[in-house]
Amino acid sequence: MTIANPLLAPLSRTPITEGWTVRAASGPAEVGSQHLLATVPGVVHLDLMAAGLIPDPYLDDNESKLAWIGLVDWTYETQVTVTAEVLAAGERHELVFDGLDTIATVSLNGERLLEVANQHRRHRVDITDRLRAGDNRLTVEFRSPVRYANAQSVALGARPRPYPFPYDAIRKSACSFGWDWGIATYSSGIWRPVRLETWSGARLGDLLVTAEPQGAGGIVRVRAAVVRTGGELPLTMTVSVAGESATVDVDADRGVDIEVRIPDVEKWWPAGHGAQPLYDVSVRLSANASLLDETTRRVGFRTVRWNTTPDAAGTPFELVVNDRAIFVKGVNWIPDDAFPSRIDRSRYQRRLEQATHAHINLIRVWGGGIYEADDFYDLCDELGLLTWQDFPFACAAYSEDEPLRSEVEAEARDNVTRIAHHASLVLLTGNNENLWGYEDWGWKERLDGKSWGEHYYYELLPTIVAEIAPHVPYAPGSPFSPGGEHPNAERHGTMHLWEQWNRLDWKTYRDQTPRFVAEFGWQGPPTWSTLTQAIHDEPLTPESPGMIVHQKAIDGNAKLTSGLVPHYRVPEDMETWHWAMQLNQANAVTAALEWFRSHAPHTSGAVVWQLNDCWPVTSWAAIDGGGREKPLFFALRNAFAPRVVTVVPVAGELTVTLVNDTDESWSGDLELRRRDFSGRIVATDSRHVAVGPRATVRVAVDGAVAEPGDAARELLTAEALGQRGVWWFSEPRDSALPAPEFSLAVSHTDEETFDVEVTAGTILRDLAVLVDKIAPSATVDEGLRTLLPGEMTTFRISGVAAIAESELREPGILRSGNELVAGS
Template sequence: MSSENWTFNKHNEAKKYKATIPGTVHTDLFQNQLISDPFFGANEKQLQWIENENWEYETHFTISESELKNQNIDLEFEGLDTYATVFLNGKVVLEADNMFRKWTISTKSHLKRGTNHLKVVFHSAVQKGKEEAKKLPYTLPEKERVFVRKAQYQFGWDWGPRFVTAGIWKKVQLKFWNSAKIEHVKYEQKVLNESVANLDFIFTIHAEKSGKYQIKLGQKPFPFVLKKGQNVVKVPVTIQNPILWWCNGLGVPHQYLFQFELEKNNKRIEQNELKIGLRTIELIQENKEQGKSFYFKLNGKSVFMKGANVVPPDSFLPRVSDSTYFSLVENAKKANMNMLRVWGGGVYFDDAFYEACDANGILVWQDFMFACSMYPGDEKFVENVKQEVIDNVNRLQNHPSIAIWCGNNENDEGWQNWGWQKQFNYSKADSTQIWNDYKKVFHEMIPQTLDSLLPKEKNIYWSSSPSIGWGRKESLLQGDSHYWGVWWGKEPFEIYEKKVGRFMSEYGFQGMPNLETLQKVMKKEDLNFNSEAFKNHQKHPTGYETINEYMERDYVVPKDFEDYAYVSQLLQARGMKTAIEAHRRTKPYCMGTLYWQFNDCWPVTSWSSLDYYGNWKAFHYQAKRSFENILLSFEMNVNRGNKYFVINDGLQNYAGELKAEIRNFNGQLLWNDLTYCKADSKSINIAITYPSIPLDKIDTQNSYLKMEFISDENHWESNFFFEKPKNLKLSKPNIQIKNIDELTIEISSDVLAKDVFLSSENNTFFEDNYFDLLPNEKRIIKLSKAAKEIKVKSLFDIMK
């Protein structure tokens, strides 16, 4: 039915316009040229009226005589955003109130042969939320949005615009069925070892008639008797010598495909398939001298989690295609990640995202959709959320990528640390009620619902991320941590080396997107810090002020706008490199680093490493280097001695030579050393102390340290600079680019070229970018397509 001819109109207005289903009212208004592009310039501000209106969508469709003969006809909405009254041939058949739920209506008695009329009236979510808010004797933080079960980021965030949408945002269809239908399928791992996997496939089947049925799994039939109504049927499956599913960097994410059919009297009623991955996952929390551990074991192996927090890829979700999700996950894999956290202020993603994670070995930390506030706890709200949990857990639980279910993002921290009690002048009774409502949802209903839906091996629940706020000492001793002393607290990047928790699930720093990204959403004359259009594409109230303060600390601040964007990306990458490597150096004390944030919902200056169009910022290239399984890192400390770290996150052991040398920017050797070391996958990080580096005799502003680890044919290297970029004595590099073939270039320089940035007119993707090109080094770089006129920029160009 999504393909029928739909129209939409503002409530009480006769004029109807063509609608696209799935879609949103904003995109429909734009496609009909009734509004300007919501993302362009400062248009967002002029479009806020849309959220306060009611909107009507309707279509006519034909039902044949033969279709009407089916015993059951269901009208199925996979997503209605959000408050919707559904009329079928003039009669109300549904009142929906949750964007995240699937709505199924038995409609045979409402349908007729020939033309039928379907109408959906969307009521303003903002107005509905305000009505609900008035029913409480106190004000909850974030006002109307917390009462509305829709994507919270649509109400505006410090990286996203305010577009509170409405519409049929997912597929709508009629389903015809007769004797029985499969409602959902899940599986349990009863036994999993090297020699055998014993599974139970569990089918929930609704039968219109009692009788004999069978499920055929592959070619093997399993007969059983169904009673009228809902039935649960178990089918045992045995796999000999099972192949395990592994995350990226540790092995192959192997999956098994099972095809099944539901039959009656040897006639197929329904067929489908299920892909599964065999693996065990555990969250290990053990009391230690230094607090309590927090790490994951996959198939019995301790895994250091490396990745990021994902937000919805668009403000208007129906525009997000399967290929968008595939591309996001592919970019995570290319950057050596093994985990993505689906953040609680967005949506439960489409199946395509989780399928891509399954196929690429990316584990998923799955939040439920609550963020940065307190929520009501009345019976209607809790029941609504319970059905939301059931719908989404049933849909997602078979994915081997799902590692953990988390109740919310920062609600607990906000209550404990953000001063809401004082800000909203809560009485003791108010505070007790609000906290009891919180516990009702996140400590009682959600975990109890998960217990009823999930087998033990899939049921890891964490009530709130982070478990303790970043200002408290305990936050670094147990649970997961969101550390925001850098950025929010204006602390220097170097503080990351001291503030390391057990599992760093959020931290970050902003960087601008490339100029080409901004040019798509603003006029050329608006590309400056004073224009309203440019200011509108920075949602943090002191964002540019904060970037500039940090930039002054570490870099020469450029006057040119394009250069400023380039240096802001270098600044972001530098800060995040410091954080990631500090986290990895403390392994196994810290066993996870998920930065904020992976992507954007529109073109904006934000904490993302990928911009809205999927372009890699400097930070994403740096993340790729910092997330390699073998990482060479250097810690400079005059008092305690300088340390080299060889960090191995893989399952393979390596032994070989660790070379260290200091050269000046012209390539002259000033000092070198050689030692033998082992990088054992099971051991604590290798740390070699070198107090003997003669830094007092070296011009640290004109030299760098190069580390190399060579094990048989394997080779890793890393560079370290002793001074901040603004203090480096860089000279003009003569950078040469030679074409090896259409998709390969060789690049070299006579002297150090710092932070080399390659670009081309036709948006070619360079496999490596924003890198340091050492004196006389020849670097081979692959291209996604033939480049038109490669442009080169380095840090020298903005310091001259």
């Protein structure tokens, strides 16, 4: 089909979102084969829930009741109605799927178009000769992901993994088969948008955009592929940015490389280091002065590298942005919903803004999940949140044979091309824990010579990154040692620390001084509202049936208890047990972060496991599956603050560390005071300290202040310029912490916002306001405040229309570590 009109119409995109139905095609469907209304983008679970045919999988033990869904083949159908005018409006009509989950056959009017087997890829198919005026039947037939994965595991050869289902044999989000914090969904569906694209003459293909600062200015480089319908139509491409532009003729047989120089640009900085100016890069493809296609990419001008030059202590893994070393204050990220199609831009924004409130500057997108949507990376650019993207391989050996091998290459090319222009992207990583697993988890013997993914991590993926995105650093895995040492070596590269949670006390974080910690964490239950909205056990106990369903870690409750007992006794009632486990989680991560920050720059970053949850569950998350902030969130906020004073034992001696992660010098008097719990000062010391910008200073604590007279009744405070560090001489379970006493004053600041002033009558250890118990929608700005007698702090509570002092005094609202001590 050829259009004679020389004024060619630009490419049009028509979403195909209406009129979809879904039905069970085969398998043990408990809902029959009726045609149900389907939401696209979406997955079958959400359609079944909307029809009232299944309960919410997140509640109680509905997960096991709904496991049959993953054994069923599901068929989606819709009518695509096209007028003769639309058909005549373009030379080419293409069907574009941004994501199909996962094993699917796509047909149009009964003719097969596509066979797909990868959740992580986009697909495009030419339907010009198949599309007809009037109604066109579009069908997407999904096969059972469980049956397919099992069959592929046999065909490819079974390989080591930590969970029963062979998620390693299918290119689908690994955690959709369940994880030690995640629900198993095994869902199917058109999980990302689908559309019809109509165009004539030519359109833009793959587009690679880079932005590089150069002196006071910068260079934007664009490499674009152009797809033609054929012929010798003369084409031009124009790239415009910041008021500058360049236009070139398009060669008939090649892509296009264009440079645009901007004389004056502002550099993009990570959060806490400067602003995040972004520039729109417009790319326009034209023929005979008629626009054919256009797109925009937003870029920031910055340089990035990871310093891995060996030093006397080993091999660092130090992030350098714009020639400045950045201490990484990071969190690991999992899919924010077990059904990712429910995550829209506003939800990404809420979660990522919460991260910035906790002073976080890096998000690691973990390799057992997905490549996130464009909105995620766009928002990270805007907020200054550095992104570290794992390729989706996690905790398993992977076959290097076909068809997996080609799928891995296709998805890597697709997604690196899609996200490489983002200013926030500072690392692409080959996998999560697979290098470590191969060395230490008995894989070599069980593999018995079979491939395990080495080719992907050391050859295929770095080659693709070097070809498509040479400006983005790459590491073969996490953990990884750049010098060839053991992948989880303490003195080299990145390290994961899990022995503390699995079998050791959290105080043993202080036994190690890694160069960079990419994973560590401690478990705790979700907020009370999230917990009780999802679990309806009567009675609700730590080991009642619903609680066990929502505790996915092996021996999770036993590890919670073992980790609590060295610090607090195990409470008898459920609400106090809940608070104790949440507080111990926060204390564990606080201890680790204070230790790691005190060893900067030797330790150049810490990435906590994990920021978020995908459903209501006891887990390592700081923000639970309801989007509510746990006490751990405030532990992150406090420990990641720009300026902190910590007291930690180094080589058996107490040491005060002052960390200044700002551009301004920090100087003044450091006041050291040993006090008893009544607030009385027993011993003091004072000295002047000066901490330069982005620097760390350590000060030894002298014996008179460092040695308690009565360890059970004393603490050490170290104060400098409004910051305080605290050292407790005994574990709280062995201390004489008194029953908490305080006074309250509540003031209404504006609509649905209140200030709550708390004045301590006794010493208060780790005071927190569990505001969700007042109203599930309520939030609070601070937490885990330790107050000496007579001191006051203010909590700002939002999201509630009214609040009374009496409500705050209800049991379980204002909580502290004091309540967990037997003597109180």
